[in-house]
Ligand SMILES: Nc1ncnc2c1ncn2[C@@H]1O[C@H](COP(=O)(O)OP(=O)(O)OP(=O)(O)O)[C@@H](O)[C@H]1O
Ligand SMILES: Nc1ncnc2c1ncn2[C@@H]1O[C@H](COP(=O)(O)OP(=O)(O)OP(=O)(O)O)[C@@H](O)[C@H]1O
């Protein structure tokens with residue numbers, strides 16, 4: 231098997247606020263092999279973006295704080311890497327598509343200037359070639375009239391166009407790892423299909439590994455091999471996409487799959503998991519999903535279950551239900 | 560009155576006629592206007608009281624611009640918008656401000672629309688203060704109630720927008736639009752940033768509010784399965800124009816316009832066994848600055864005929880409650 235490209239072990243990322251320290255990421259383990267496409271899904275606020283920003287070391291400290299664990303990229307520890315080293319890595323070896331395109335694009339520069347800037351930092355090419363590549367990149371992400379859009383400012387673009395500009399910037403340097411944080415939320419299905427194809431192609435041709443953060447299980451089914459499910463700062467289930475869809479083991483994952491609105495059936499009410507996500511840090515004991523779980527047992531409230539595999543070694547879940555079943559069998 | 564009878568009564572709350580919004584294209588050092596982006600090009604539709612009217616279409620086709628033009632957050636280039644019997648173009652600044660209490664918008668980019676220097680509690684109270692509603696205690700109570708409805712907790716009122724995740728910010732934006740109990744909410748991609756469970760929570764919530772308060776929604780989205788669940792009628796836009804409009808059921812089960820057909824075929828399926836049969840559209844979306852003559856879709860249409868290249872098709876009824884602008888049906 232290929233060695234791990236990215237290996238996150240027991241990561242704790244906290245925020246120091248007036249109301250105390252918030253453990254937004256609370257012991258996350260997540261690994262990605264070279265050339266692999268891994269989906270990361272989970273309830274809003276569960277720590278997906280904070281995990282990825284930790285890898286990029288883009289959280290301002292304070293209020294952010296790396297409270298423990300390790301993030302290794304090709305064997306190199308990133309948590310303590312110098313900013314100078316991180317600058318070389320960002321956009322070159324690891325690039326990221328941010329969740330909110332408007333806040334990560336520079337409003338004062340044209341779209342073309344921003345793509346060219348990235349290209350020229352990473353590739354030994356002249357202005358003219360960079361300009362040509364910028365137009366080419368915009369076409370690849372499905373932007374019509376790319377020649378005139380390169381000269382536009384972000385506020386002149388639609389939401390989906392901004393998102394695609396971000397994608398163009400992230401893809402133009404053929405990184406080894408692409409972290410895509412909800413990259414297609416603003417895109418309609420036809421363009422989404424085109425972008426997913428583009429990512430698959432990049433993955434196939436240059437071996438770029440992709441960490442795909444998304445709430446869209448359709449996207450996961452479409453391009454990921456493996457998926458990691460997070461809840462309240464922790465990984466609660468992981469495994470091959472086909473196993474998790476066919477046989478979700480954690481009640482949270484089961485609820486997530488039940489909530490998908492389907493094109494084939496029409497219900498007047500959609501299923502949603504009852505209750506609310508706990509305040510980060512509010513539950514220090516036991517399983518964080520227990521208060522919302524219909525199967526919760528006494529042990530669930532008392533002790534945090536481990537992330538363990540059943541018969542299938544690659545399919546792990548953090549749930550007492552699965553552990554006790556295994557013991558009983 | 561039930562929702563169905565309201566929608567059937569045909570009583571329009573919002574009516575757009577030949578609505579157009581063009582943006583100037585400026586070039587050169589002198590920034591001379593050398594062309595126009597026809598973001599919205601002569602579209603007409605009615606939104607009935609109490610219904611949910613969906614607008615779908617590809618990125619850049621003019622959905623957000625339509626939404627903002629309806630509320631006159633951008634000045635339309637042409638056409639009229641009537642809301643609750645009033646023509647908005649005839650209202651002055653103060654009349655428009657009063658009207659806006661009844662028409663709220665949830666913006667596509669939640670972060671950009673929340674003041675980063677204010678705490679959430681203040682952001683939510685602000686519309687109440689601006690319109691002089693309630694005393695301090697009543698306002699706090701209303702804020703707490705709305706927070707709970709959108710699935711946020713009271714402790715989060717103390718936070719600033721940047722301390723929230725993308726999905727949490729989206730819910731704050733929804734809460735803000737609900738504060739004034741408006742008649743109409745134009746929701747621009749309100750759930751696209753949310754995970755499915757919260758998405759269902761929000762859609763169920765919007766649905767309940769509609770039943771309780773008789774709300775009317777214009778729901779802009781690109782997720783066709785969400786639109787199918789949530790909307791009563793749907794308009795499909797392409798390059799600034801509406802190409803098909805109809806009751807949701809016939810539109811989904813028997814799409815007429817070749818563009819709608821392609822759009823529906825592209826929905827990714829979570830059904831892993833089922834190989835999706837996609838109609839992949841050829842060619843790129845033409846420039847709205849230089850839209851093709853005739854039917855704007857003809858350059859990518861698998862069924863394009865001669866007439867499509869030079870004559871703009873008009874909206875024609877093809878079945879009860881179902882219309883399309885396509886020469887195949889004329
Ligand atoms: N600067 C900050 N200060 C305090 N808390 C923060 C800050 N940034 C994020 N958080 C908290 O950390 C938690 C995790 O946030 P994160 O953005 O990683 O969520 P997410 O999983 O990406 O959610 P979404 O799907 O909504 O984008 C949230 O509860 C959020 O409120
Ligand atoms: N301020 C502006 N100046 C110039 N052009 C603009 C401006 N705002 C929007 N446009 C253009 O108008 C067209 C329609 O944009 P709009 O934001 O309405 O699209 P949309 O359908 O909402 O797309 P998305 O699904 O990506 O959000 C786009 O081509 C966009 O570039």
Ligand SMILES: [Mg+2]
Pocket residue numbers: 278279280329411724725726
């Ligand atoms: Mg996020």
Ligand SMILES: [Mg+2]
Pocket residue numbers: 388389390622623624667747
């Ligand atoms: Mg938009």
